[in-house]
Amino acid sequence: MTRVLIPTGALGLGYDRAALARGVANRPDIIAVDGGSTDSGPSYLGRGVSKYSRASTKAEWRDLMLARAEAGVPLVIGTSGTCGADTAVDWLYDITVELAAELGQSLRVARLYSGQNGAEMTKALAADQIVPLPGAPEISADVLASCSNIVALAGAEQIQAALATGADIVIAGRTTDTAIIAALPLLNSDHAGAAWHGAKVGECGAIATTNPASGTIQIDFDAGGFVIEPLGATARATPYTVSAHMLYENSDPFILYEPGGHLDVTAARYSALDDRRVRVEGSVWVPGPYTVKLEGARIAGYQTVALALLRERRYVAAAREWADMVIAETRAKVAARLGLSDSDYDLEIRLIGVDATLGALENRRPLPAEVGALGIVTAPTEVLSAEIGKFLNPYLLHHALTEDEPMPTFAFPFSPAEMQRGALYEFCLNHVLHLQDPMQAFRLTVSELKHGTDVKMGPR
């Protein structure tokens, strides 16, 4: 039997501290928390940074480090710093070092790095060890070389290797959301299907319960299944909330691919033990080739944006026509004064209030009271992007629908009107990497932090 305490769906999201205290009192075997995902977009991986504030992360990590000391069990975080790039692992490690000093904790800390070297990736590509998933973009050695960060998603084996160092804290780079939860139950020979299924149910914390905001849950894994128990005072897990969680952010609600195989929950049975705990049995782990998924991000240009607001009814009604005129006028001036052709950069205007969310797929066209005209310049350099943004400015401010009318002026909410967004990143890998040895693409670094008195460690 393995008891995994999951404080929250992601470090930085917050959680119910009373629920965490209940979880610690229940004597877990490990505390596991997720630190990120791709969901906030490619910029975080591209830059190798966290989306959450350092202060928030430190405050929450401090609580978890205290919980770990009290429980006397390992604390593991996966996909550290939103993206799990090596720099994000080191960022959280630096916070850990500060906290260890502040709290007087002596710790063994293992860092598991998931970052991939471009040259090694190119060799793997040439050796047909990198295989596209359905819908993957075309890749080449040039694409791999252009990525500012490539990470591989670690599975249970790499987390187990990190735990085997005797680490009190494991700071992992990119992992699958489930690996940090499944690792110890699998190591303890609990039911493999249950280990992965419970991990999937638990990876978002209390999202699989009636009170998602409460955050903290615990999952007990055994030889035949798993039991999920929410720790928030009012949160309940029901067969519905637990089984419905397989839908969440999954393109297939029955199958989940992981390194070394896949989980199949088609035959899973969900039963209520009482009004707040659910037991699940019947999930199946199907072993397969050992592959790890790759993620990569690269710069796709530099952006400058500007927002103008149209409120006059005639302009609101003709907003698309007006926007197309603004683009044409701006492009003509950029061609005349910068000598750039249309294909040297991109310029679009999205109409907020008309179809900014759905674009060409929008099928409703009511007349809004106002329209936001969001001009977006994407150019090969930051300087050029800013320069083209300045060409756009006067047209966004004053362009008239007809020649024989007084010059209009539109609402700019800011001065300066243009905002430089910096680099636009794009995901450019949707592939898996075949490995002979799970640790082949990952690296472990173990550090001893000596501060204050030693914390008594429980058996493991």
Next chain:
Amino acid sequence: MAELGSIVEKVRSKNAGPFWLTIDIFCGNRDVFDRVIPLPTARVAALFGVEEAQVKRFEIPDLNVVKFSVPRPVVQGTRTDRDMHGAGWGALLAELEI
């Protein structure tokens, strides 16, 4: 005829990774589930501008859920993406007359 969103409990649209979009229709009960089931996959494909063969469709009577997954109309975060979390596309299904 009714708008799908007006008869079901919730239509939820989210990324399933950067390359896929998944839309869950929580019908709430079996009667509504049975009304949603005849919705042709081709109509859903047309809404999102994808080929019918690319649409994954799941009917889950235990949950009274109908789920569609489609290749993201635009890869998450690319220059032409308008919706980083894939949250807005569900409105197209919610507003569909069935």
